[in-house]
Amino acid sequence: MSDAGVWHFLLGDLSWGALPFVRAWRDPNLSEIIGAAAGAVVVLGAIAAFALITTLKLWRTLWTEWLTSLDHKKIGIMYIVLAGVMLTRALIEAVLMRTQQALAVNAPGIVGPNHFAQLFTTHGSIMIFFMAMPFLTGLINYVMPLQIGARDMAFPYLNSVGLWLTVGGAGLMMASLVIGEFSTGGWSGYPPYTELSYSGGPGPDYWIWAVSLSSIGNTTVGINVICTIYKLRAPGMTWMRLPLFCWTSLCTAILMIFAMMPLTLATLLLAADRYAGMHFFTNDGGGNMMNYVNLFWLFGHPEVYIVILPSFGVYSEVISAFSSKELYGYTSLVLATAAIAILSFTVWLHHFFTMGQSADVNAAFGIATMAIAVPTGVKIYDWIWTMFRGEVRFTPSMLLSIAFIMTFVLGGFSGIILATPPLDYMLHNTLFLVAHFHNMLIPGTLYGLLAGYMYWFPKAFGFRLNERWGRISVACWVVGFYLAFMPLYVLGAAGMARRTQEVFDPAFRPWLIVALIGALLLGAALASLFWQLFVSIRDRDANRVPVGDPWDARGLEWSVSAPPPEWNFTTIPQVGNRDAFYWRKRNGDAYLPADDYRDIELPKGTACGFVIGIAAAMCSFGLVWRIWWMAILFLLLDVATVIVRSFMRDTTRTVPAATVECVDRLWLAQARAACPVAREFEQCERNKGLAQWTA
Amino acid sequence: MDGVEGPQLRHAGLNLSHDPEALEQIESDVFGFWIFLMSDAVLFALLFAIHGTMLGATVGAPGPAETFKIGSAFIETLLLLTSSLTFGLASLALKRHQPWRLVLWLVVTLALGLGFLGMEAHDFATMAGDHATPDRSGFLSAFFVLVGMHGLHVTVGSLWIVVMFVQLATIGRDRQVEVNLIRLSLFWHFLDVIWIAIFSIVYLQGLIR
Numbered sequence: 001m002s003d004a005g006v007w008h009f010l011l012g013d014l015s016w017g018a019l020p021f022v023r024a025w026r027d028p029n030l031s032e033i034i035g036a037a038a039g040a041v042v043v044l045g046a047i048a049a050f051a052l053i054t055t056l057k058l059w060r061t062l063w064t065e066w067l068t069s070l071d072h073k074k075i076g077i078m079y080i081v082l083a084g085v086m087l088t089r090a091l092i093e094a095v096l097m098r099t100q101q102a103l104a105v106n107a108p109g110i111v112g113p114n115h116f117a118q119l120f121t122t123h124g125s126i127m128i129f130f131m132a133m134p135f136l137t138g139l140i141n142y143v144m145p146l147q148i149g150a151r152d153m154a155f156p157y158l159n160s161v162g163l164w165l166t167v168g169g170a171g172l173m174m175a176s177l178v179i180g181e182f183s184t185g186g187w188s189g190y191p192p193y194t195e196l197s198y199s200g201g202p203g204p205d206y207w208i209w210a211v212s213l214s215s216i217g218n219t220t221v222g223i224n225v226i227c228t229i230y231k232l233r234a235p236g237m238t239w240m241r242l243p244l245f246c247w248t249s250l251c252t253a254i255l256m257i258f259a260m261m262p263l264t265l266a267t268l269l270l271a272a273d274r275y276a277g278m279h280f281f282t283n284d285g286g287g288n289m290m291n292y293v294n295l296f297w298l299f300g301h302p303e304v305y306i307v308i309l310p311s312f313g314v315y316s317e318v319i320s321a322f323s324s325k326e327l328y329g330y331t332s333l334v335l336a337t338a339a340i341a342i343l344s345f346t347v348w349l350h351h352f353f354t355m356g357q358s359a360d361v362n363a364a365f366g367i368a369t370m371a372i373a374v375p376t377g378v379k380i381y382d383w384i385w386t387m388f389r390g391e392v393r394f395t396p397s398m399l400l401s402i403a404f405i406m407t408f409v410l411g412g413f414s415g416i417i418l419a420t421p422p423l424d425y426m427l428h429n430t431l432f433l434v435a436h437f438h439n440m441l442i443p444g445t446l447y448g449l450l451a452g453y454m455y456w457f458p459k460a461f462g463f464r465l466n467e468r469w470g471r472i473s474v475a476c477w478v479v480g481f482y483l484a485f486m487p488l489y490v491l492g493a494a495g496m497a498r499r500t501q502e503v504f505d506p507a508f509r510p511w512l513i514v515a516l517i518g519a520l521l522l523g524a525a526l527a528s529l530f531w532q533l534f535v536s537i538r539d540r541d542a543n544r545v546p547v548g549d550p551w552d553a554r555g556l557e558w559s560v561s562a563p564p565p566e567w568n569f570t571t572i573p574q575v576g577n578r579d580a581f582y583w584r585k586r587n588g589d590a591y592l593p594a595d596d597y598r599d600i601e602l603p604k605g606t607a608c609g610f611v612i613g614i615a616a617a618m619c620s621f622g623l624v625w626r627i628w629w630m631a632i633l634f635l636l637l638d639v640a641t642v643i644v645r646s647f648m649r650d651t652t653r654t655v656p657a658a659t660v661e662c663v664d665r666l667w668l669a670q671a672r673a674a675c676p677v678a679r680e681f682e683q684c685e686r687n688k689g690l691a692q693w694t695a
Numbered sequence: 696m697d698g699v700e701g702p703q704l705r706h707a708g709l710n711l712s713h714d715p716e717a718l719e720q721i722e723s724d725v726f727g728f729w730i731f732l733m734s735d736a737v738l739f740a741l742l743f744a745i746h747g748t749m750l751g752a753t754v755g756a757p758g759p760a761e762t763f764k765i766g767s768a769f770i771e772t773l774l775l776l777t778s779s780l781t782f783g784l785a786s787l788a789l790k791r792h793q794p795w796r797l798v799l800w801l802v803v804t805l806a807l808g809l810g811f812l813g814m815e816a817h818d819f820a821t822m823a824g825d826h827a828t829p830d831r832s833g834f835l836s837a838f839f840v841l842v843g844m845h846g847l848h849v850t851v852g853s854l855w856i857v858v859m860f861v862q863l864a865t866i867g868r869d870r871q872v873e874v875n876l877i878r879l880s881l882f883w884h885f886l887d888v889i890w891i892a893i894f895s896i897v898y899l900q901g902l903i904r
Contacts, residue, residue, distance in 0.1 A: 154723050223730045231723035257730060261737040269745075269840065278829050278836035279752070280745070286752025286833030291745055298741075643858055646875065649866065 012627035013202065018180045031112040034096070039178040068605040070156035071566060072141050075163050077460060079138030080453065083131050086170055090126040091526050093119045098484070098519035102512040104502045116501040117184030118203070122173065124187025125207060128303065129214040130170045132441070135449045136310040137166075137221050140249045143456055144225065146557035146564065147243045149234025149573045149580075154227035156603040157645070158220050164613020165217030171617045172210040172624075176203075180624070183207035186499065188296055189270070191281035191289050196274050202624045205274065208267045209620035213613075215263045215299075222256030225249055234556070236575035240334070243555045244327060247334050248313030251341040252306050258345070259302035266295035275623075293355065297348035305344040307441065309337060311448020312379060315401045318455050319383050321553040322398040323390030324679060326579060329382040336375035336382075343372045353424045362421040369419035373412055380405060391679055395551075396470030397451040403478045404443040404451075411439030414489065432492025435485045442481050450477070450529070458550050458689070462562045463540040467683045469532035476525030484518025487511035545689030547591075547671045550682060552691030554579035559590060561667040562689055567600045567655060570664045585693050591671045597661040604653045608645040612638055712870070721874055728878040732885050735848075739889050742841040743896060750901075752833030759901030762827045762835075764818055768898045771814050772890065775849075778807035779887040786880050789873065797876075798863065804883070805856045808849055815846050838897065845893060848886050855879050 016022045024036035053059055066074055096111065097119050103109045111119065145153055153159050176182040183203040185194040189211075194204040229250045233242070242250075270292065272278040279285030281292045320327040327333065349357070349365040383405060392398065414436040417423050427433060458464045491511050496503070503512065536543065548562035556573055557564075559581040571594045577583045584590045615634040622630030676692035677684075712718050750759075785800035819839070822828070829839040859879060862872050 155727055158727075219731075219734055222734070223727055226730050227723060227727040231719070231726060257734045258737055261734050262741055265738055265741050272829075272836065272840060276829060278840070279754075279833040280749075280836055280840075284754075285831070285836075286749065286754040287836075288748060288752065288833060291748060295741065295745075646858065646871075647862065647866070649869070649871070 009629070010627070012622070012625040012630075014179070014625050014627070018202075020178070020181075029112070030110050031115045034111060035115060035177075042174050042177045064605065067610050068160075068607045070152070070160050070603040070605055070609075072145050072153045072156065072159060073460065073564065073566075073568075075159050076138045076140075076142030078163060079134040079141060079166070082167060082170055083135035083138060083449075086126050086130040086134070086173070088526065089174075090123050090131060091523060093123040093126075095516075095519045095523050097123065098512075098516040100501065101503060102509070102516040105506055105509045105512070106504060107502075109502065111501075113501045114181075114184060117186075117499070118182045120499050121183050121186050121189075121207065122176075125211065126170075126173060127441075128187060128307070129211055130166070130173060132307040132445050132449070133214065133218055134166055134170075135453075136252070136307060136445075137162075137218070139314070139449065139452045139456070140221075140225060140252070140310060142460060143452075143557055144246050144249050145228060145232070146459075146560070146568055147246050147555045148229060148232060148237055149556050149569060149575065150228060150232040151568050151572075151600070152603060153224050154232055155224050157606060157609060157651075158224055160606070160609025161612050162217040162220035162224065164609050165213045165220070165616055166613075168613040168617030168620070169210040169213035169217070171614075172206055172213070172620055175621065176206040176210075180206070188300065189267075190296075191270060191273070191292050192283045192287070194270060195282050197282070204270075205624040208271050208274070209623060212264055212267045212271075213616055213620060215260045215267070217613075218256050219260045219264070222253040222260065225253035226257065229253075234569075234573050234575050237580075238575075240331070241575055241578045241580070243313075244316035244330070244333055244337075245310070245313035245555075247337050248309040248316075251337050252309045255302045255306045255309075255341055255344065259299045259306065261299075262295045263299035263303075266292055266299070269295075271623075290355065293352055294348070297351040298345075300351060301348040302344045304440070305340055308444045308448075309340065311404075311445050311452070312337065314448045314452035314455065315383060315404060316386075317553075317555065318397045318401050318451050319386050321455070321551045322393045322395055322401075323387045324552065325386055325390040326554075327382070328385035328388075329378070330578065332378050333382050336378040339375040340372060343368065343375070347372065350419055350424070353421045354428045359421070366419050366421050366424075370416060373416065376412065380409060393679060393682070395454070395683065396465075396467060396474050397455040399471065399474045400447040400451040400454075400477070403474065404447045407439065407443040407447075407478070407481065411436060411443065414439060427492060429497055430492035431488040431496050431498050434498045435488035435492055438481075438485050438488075442477075442485075447477065455551075456557070458545045459548065459557060459562050459564070461540075462544055462546055463536065464543040464545055464550060464683075464687065465536045466532050466539065466543075469528055469535055473525050473528040473532055476521050476528060480518050480521030480523075480525050482518065484515050484522060487515045487518075491515075542685045543687075545687055546667070547674050547689035548667075549581075549585075549691050550687050550689045552585075552679060552682070552693055554582035556580050559584065561670075565660075565663050565667075567602060567660065570594050570597065570660055585691070591668060593664065593668055594661075597657040597664070599657050600655045600660055601652045602655060604651050606645070606648070606651070608641050608648075611641045615641065717870065721870065721877075724874045725877055725881070728881055732881060735885070739841075739844070739892075742837075742844060743892065746837040746841050746897060749833045749837035752837075753835075754832045756831035756835055757822075757825060757827040758834065762822050762825065762838075763898055763901055764821065765898060765902060767814055767818055768894060771811050771818075772894050774807045774811045774814070775887055775890050778804045778811070779884055781807065782880050782883045786877075789876055794863075794868065798860070801856055801859065805853055808853045808856070808883075812846060812849055812853065815842070819843075841897065842893060845886065845889055848882075848889075852879065852883055852886060855882070 020032070020036040020039040024032040053062060066078065069075065097116065100109045100111050100116055141153070141159065145151070180202040183189060183194060183199065183206060185199060185204055185207070189204065189207055193199060194207075229242070229246055269280040273280050273282055273287070279287040281287050281289045316327055316333060346368045347365055349361065350369045353362050353365075383401070414432070418427060418433065418436055454465055454470055491508055494508070496505070496508055545562050548560055548564070549558040556575070559573065560568060573580065581590065615637040619631050619634035619638065622628065622634065671690055674688040674690040675686065676690050677687045678692045681687065712721065781800045781803045785797055785804060788796035788800060827835055829836045856879065859872070859876060862875075866872060
């Protein structure tokens with residue numbers, strides 16, 4: 001083998017030019033320098049995190065308590081941390097894109113066309129696959145087992161595998177900033193543009209494997225959530241007593257089971273085209289790109305509801321708790337959730353009304369699309385009626401919920417416009433569409449996930465988040481949203497195409513500048529969210545709520561200490577009503593010691609999930625750069641890990657009854673010592689997590 | 696038929712324990728696998744749909760009539776259907792606690808599975824010799840990926856049987872081994888169902904056209 005041959009065997013297609021720093025050195029223009037700076041942030045961030053963990057001597061704790069943990073609560077928190085990191089990156093990219101468009105009116109702006117295309121591709125891919133999905137999965141993971149009275153998920157090990165596959169995918173996204181480049185084909189990656197003949201290089205391959213890892217991870221999440229809700233509900237937790245967040249989690253999980261596979265298949269078939277020269281979606285050789293479009297949106301539309309339904313569940317919980325009222329129209333909310341889940345499979349074609357099918361087909365899908373507004377409208381009314389004559393407290397979560405109701409309805413109106421095929425022909429591929437789906441997904445997903453984060457944070461960490469900074473953040477999210485996206489409706493209706501790197505109509509400039517100001521406000525919203533977290537951790541001792549029920553809330557998750565013990569429930573609760581904990585408090589059955597304390601069996605931590613996820617990411621990296629030995633080696637490592645794990649028998653550990661009793665009695669003593677706090681004081685330091693209630 | 700009747704009757708194959716807590720655990724473990732199979736079924740359904748839209752996309756490359764060897768496909772069908780029967784017999788042996796019969800029927804199942812894979816590999820090699828490779832046309836891409844995906848599943852199933860042999864030999868029969876054998880049987884029968892669809896829709900229908 002020649003010298004070059006050896007290097008090619010070892011490093012595949014990798015070369016110095018793959019590094020953004022080298023590219024910026026060779027061709028120092030602003031666009032390349034921004035790219036190199038982004039790569040530097042990733043590298044320096046990783047080094048800083050490494051150094052911090054080393055100086056604090058936290059590696060052992062991190063490994064044994066977190067990375068190898070099978071505790072659904074810790075896995076949930078890790079998912080949300082991942083979502084926070086990725087949200088930061090994708091939001092910065094959004095600000096960069098708004099800056100580019102505002103500056104690039106008859107001018108080149110700051111980033112070149114190729115760089116700009118990478119920005120909108122990564123922004124979309126991250127926001128969906130590595131922000132929204134891990135965030136909602138994290139919330140479901142943390143909250144759902146507590147709400148149904150279970151000690152863990154049905155498959156704790158699979159849970160860890162799912163987490164680390166998602167982390168692996170996110171790692172690929174980050175790697176693409178430092179090594180090589182990302183796809184320029186948009187988050188939907190339509191071929192034939194993403195085929196080898198138009199998009200050579202590693203970009204689309206990064207996209208393919210990052211998305212594949214995420215979608216396989218989400219399939220495992222779906223299996224786990226469904227099985228947990230079907231099989232692990234506490235005795236007496238009948239279907240119609242299930243908290244609404246569990247209902248939305250269940251429907252989301254069912255959607256994942258049916259909708260993630262089309263995505264996995266779409267990306268794998270695209271990979272077959274790119275790697276093996278097949279002809280699924282190519283222009284020549286009998287390929288048919290419409291197959292891809294159908295596969296992608298068979299996933300893509302249910303995906304919209306995968307990310308929105310959990311937020312609907314959060315709103316149901318938050319609005320009920322902060323209105324001190326039973327959820328209005330519980331049954332109708334359950335039916336509406338199920339109806340949305342089913343209808344979500346009947347509308348995928350509205351994503352491509354303009355792609356040449358007959359008017360009759362378009363009309364059918366247009367009507368189906370509008371039909372989804374009916375169950376959604378039912379929900380909106382139910383939430384409003386829940387607030388009606390309630391004791392409403394304007395906590396940050398509640399403010400987000402109210403902002404959601406108003407903003408989401410506006411987005412729904414523009415959706416009706418787009419669901420009408422003749423109008424869609426006018427507006428397709430313009431910023432009107434961009435405005436519409438951000439108008440649905442920011443209030444419909446992000447606000448809900450943030451509301452859930454703020455609502456359940458005291459449960460997870462034992463202290464309240466700072467409400468003042470929470471309100472500042474909410475104000476920035478809401479005002480920032482309106483400023484950033486309302487101008488896009490105007491621009492879209494005026495004909496400005498989406499994904500435009502340079503703008504040639506000066507009349508667009510004022511609107512683009514307003515949108516940029518909105519994007520900067522959204523950046524401020526995220527910054528204040530982190531500042532809120534910092535301030536809250538700093539002042540945590542004053543804001544502790546160890547008794548665990550700071551909002552006089554209703555579900556079983558509030559019936560345990562904050563943070564909950566590792567085993568969640570000392571004894572598995574018996575459920576007699578909907579809003580089980582609410583009635584238990586009123587009937588004097590809360591905060592009682594168990595009749596007898598028993599040993600509790602818990603899953604033991606394992607490195608297998610971590611190894612599987614990281615090896616899958618390494619295998620994918622090898623595939624991206626055609627480093628075949630690497631791909632094969634890590635694929636074999638994955639297979640070997642799965643097999644080795646199946647031989648392990650020492651997978652559980654037992655918490656002795658004495659420990660359980662000790663922890664429980666300590667908590668009960670705290671509950672006895674705490675002074676019950678009335679609703680008007682729940683956002684003060686005197687809130688120790690024991691609610692004052694009237695029978 | 697002992698063990699199959701009486702008030703304890705649950706899913707077929709689940710009457711492995713009389714302890715209600717263990718039964719619940721087994722039922723949950725197996726139910727999770729059913730959900731996985733459901734998503735796997737979606738995968739194959741979509742591959743069939745793509746195959747259907749690609750029937751005409753032969754673009755000058757060999758079409759179904761020139762490429763399909765109905766004789767060997769028929770024998771493959773017989774092998775796989777028989778392997779489902781033998782796995783059924785293995786499941787009965789599992790239920791009746793007959794360890795040697797269990798191993799025997801699993802060996803026969805594995806042999807039939809490997810026979811199927813060998814014949815399929817030979818078919819693919821013959822097709823490649825006739826210049827019918829997946830990069831020639833959309834039709835051939837769809838054919839190779841659909842049938843190959845099934846073949847990949849059978850390969851995984853065969854590897855799984857081997858792993859179960861090792862576990863039966865080293866760990867012996869514990870609850871996890873039992874649950875995994877039940878899951879494996881579901882997997883194996885599922886692949887049989889998929890193959891029936893492949894034989895009827897891909898091979899028979901392809902030759903009728």
